[in-house]
Amino acid sequence: MGNCDSKPPPKKKAPPKEKKPLTFGKDPSLNMADFMLSGKKGETLVKEDMKGQQFLMEESEDCSVYLLDLVASLTVDYCTNCTLVTGPVESSAFIRNCKDCVFVLAVGQFRTRECTNCKFFLYSSTEPIIETSRNLSIGCYTYHYFNMASHFEKSKLSVWNNKWSEVYDFTPSAGCTNKNSNNWSPLDMMKESHTQYVKELDNADVCVDSSTSAVPLTHGKSMSSSEASDRTCFLAIMSDKIDFNKVLDAVLSWQAKNGEGKDPNCSLVRTRKLYLTKEQSRTLFSSLKDKKKAASLMKQCNGQKNCSELLSLEFSTSSATSLLGIESMFNELSTQSPDSLCIMTGPDAEGLSKSLSAFSRKINN
Numbered sequence: 001m002g003n004c005d006s007k008p009p010p011k012k013k014a015p016p017k018e019k020k021p022l023t024f025g026k027d028p029s030l031n032m033a034d035f036m037l038s039g040k041k042g043e044t045l046v047k048e049d050m051k052g053q054q055f056l057m058e059e060s061e062d063c064s065v066y067l068l069d070l071v072a073s074l075t076v077d078y079c080t081n082c083t084l085v086t087g088p089v090e091s092s093a094f095i096r097n098c099k100d101c102v103f104v105l106a107v108g109q110f111r112t113r114e115c116t117n118c119k120f121f122l123y124s125s126t127e128p129i130i131e132t133s134r135n136l137s138i139g140c141y142t143y144h145y146f147n148m149a150s151h152f153e154k155s156k157l158s159v160w161n162n163k164w165s166e167v168y169d170f171t172p173s174a175g176c177t178n179k180n181s182n183n184w185s186p187l188d189m190m191k192e193s194h195t196q197y198v199k200e201l202d203n204a205d206v207c208v209d210s211s212t213s214a215v216p217l218t219h220g221k222s223m224s225s226s227e228a229s230d231r232t233c234f235l236a237i238m239s240d241k242i243d244f245n246k247v248l249d250a251v252l253s254w255q256a257k258n259g260e261g262k263d264p265n266c267s268l269v270r271t272r273k274l275y276l277t278k279e280q281s282r283t284l285f286s287s288l289k290d291k292k293k294a295a296s297l298m299k300q301c302n303g304q305k306n307c308s309e310l311l312s313l314e315f316s317t318s319s320a321t322s323l324l325g326i327e328s329m330f331n332e333l334s335t336q337s338p339d340s341l342c343i344m345t346g347p348d349a350e351g352l353s354k355s356l357s358a359f360s361r362k363i364n365n
Helices: 148-155 244-258 278-285 291-302 320-329 347-364
Strands: 036-038 044-047 055-058 064-067 074-077 083-096 102-113 119-124 129-131 136-140 184-186 232-238 266-277 307-317 341-345
Touching: 074 102, 083 148, 232 320, 232 347, 244 266, 244 307, 244 320, 266 278, 266 320, 278 291, 278 307, 278 347, 291 341, 307 320, 307 347, 320 341, 341 347
Parallel strands: 036 055, 044 064, 055 074, 064 083, 074 083, 083 102, 102 119, 102 129, 119 136, 136 184
Antiparallel strands: 232 307, 232 341, 266 307
């Protein structure tokens, strides 16, 4: 018989929940006027401490706004000839009834309505949505300021999952569909950058060099469509042994030295990072014609307990020299776990790219 006087073991305490910032009306120290710009003309506003709040910008003209911090959400209405730059916006950004503006935004969800002649340098973790808008130009977000990387981590937005080019147009023009909408066009990132439109700041730790950005510069899916399959190079990394921060450093270093803007024969089209179960991995890789590479990827998947972390980098290249440069870029990384890195070209690369696009969309939904 047990000891009647014995006490049951103490229950483990649940880890403390992360406290969310108090909002207007609940925190007496917050003044809503500090987190908005309304009815202004020709003003410049720089905020480096958003205190986890939302921001509202409305009915303003010729203004420049810099939100160099983590932002809860963003709403912009009826602005003309304005510039808005933000760090990571945790949830959604709604841009409505704006014209002749430049936006440099990193957001979880992006939506515009009734906007005209606006440029967007965009990070969006979901497909950007445009509605009743025309003459929009959209490119990749490559802004950088001190602490941006940590702000991305806090926002839970992955720097690898930028879907800026996967735009969905709810209201395409007559004779057009969402796939060939003429209401927006991708910016040529070889020729255009936010540095051409955004003023440098004297009192903030901001770097205009895209190679220092927390987000890789990508050219978007439009470059991989209707092009020969042998121009697609697909790099898949699946392993818990490789530090993805080192992969990011390698990509940014390659872009700075001999990549974007310097080698017209090679560009990074898009990147993705997602978790796959073993069954999902088998479905994804079973169509590969190169069975050796398929087996290598499956081996990595089967070595994981529950699910595998897959990082894919899709390049467009038209020369053997550029392809060798891509391969050499990751030689050092692959020595950490040789089986975890696979480079594919030709039909396998193009096929896996399309399959992964549909697969990631299904997972996100």
